[in-house]
Amino acid sequence: MKKRNKKYLVVLVVVVVIAGLSFFFLNSRSGEPEYSISTVPVERGSVNNVITATGTLEATNTVVVGTQVSGVIEKLYVDFNSRVEKGQLIAELDKSTLLSSLQTAQADLERAQANMEYQKSNLDRNKGLYEKGLLAKSDYDLVVFNHKTSCAEVKSAEANLSRAERNVSYASIYSPIDGLVLNRAVEEGQTVAASMNTPELFTITNDLSTMQVEANVDEADIGMLKLGQRVEFTVDAFSELTFEGEVSEIRLQPNESANVITYITIITVENPEFKLKPGMTASITVYVEEANDVLLLAEKATRFTPDMQLLHGYMSQLKGEEEQTAENGERPSPPRKGMNQEEDGKTVVWVKSGDDIRPVAIETGIDNGSDMEVLSGLEEGDLVVTSLTLSDGSKSFKKSKDDDQKSPFIQERPGGGKSGGGPGGPPPM
Structure with a gap:
């Protein structure tokens, strides 16, 4: 009986020791802050800047055919959608x-x-x-x-x-161009009177294999337009299709409607299958800037500026040190400017490489508000930091008044402190 009680006592002691050690280690680890870091990779892709507008499809050349004498329409030789040649007889008056x-x-x-x-x-x-x-x-x-x-x-x-x-x-009416009859405005037997305004008999357009979109571009966007820019547009009749064209004319005459100023921009469109019809409404996208197969970086990465104390603590934890040392002469340096910082005309971002996070000055190109083109400073696959916070979402440690101006990149001198009484320590975590 005594041996059994002694055995139970030993087991109890072992359990208590293990529990104590676990409690000790858990408490010792609980003093270390936990960090959350987000990065985005540098990837290859396409980026563009666009403006949008609406417009109406029209034939590139439309002629209204009338009569210069009064009389009764005796004979019509063509109708809607008839193809005509220049000089062809299309109507006769009595x-x-x-x-x-x-x-x-x-x-x-x-x-x-x-x-x-x-x-x-x-x-x-x-x-x-x-x-x-x-x-x-x-x-x-x-x-x-x-x-x-x-x-x-x-x-x-x-x-x-x-x-x-x-x-x-x-009294004999001939077609002035080769083309297609879009409209017939008279009937046989109808009387037409030629006076100040020439009576309209037909509307004839040239070949519809090439058409144009007359787009109304807002004054805020007109400065970005240039001749030859690529255009994509859709029409309701073929909503699943995307048609292409290019800017061929930018008119200087402004149009005002409800205190909104727009400028007419002509977009030339190829229509080989004759799906597009005059009068269709086009929803237009003009590519004012575009680049393909270039290095891309999420635009939010350029807005990240780390809290220096938080960054120091994170890197110290990565290296398993109580206080980060300047191994191999490498030490992160704070940016020279604050949010959206720039250095010599270049944007500064923070790149994570292994256990190191370092600032890199990059040159950027096209920026569409979501992604931007990287011209220099980064390589494909680089990881760029977009956020560094504590696990509770805090973006910085709570600092005392004495630490407001203190940088984690400047080592404390022995005897630091207001009174110089004791050895300096690491910045408060």
């Missing part, structure tokens, strides 16, 4: 009234020519009498006047005949 005017003009010319011949003969006869003194000067002057008047009447009749012939030719 010519009966115009032909009557032409015949009248011809008769008037013949009468004027006969009268001119008579007045010419009369002038020749009276000229001889006048030269012999057998005709008074006033009578001779009248004969000369009548002859000149008859000559003017002939010219007027010739002009009227030419006008009548031209009006007859105007």
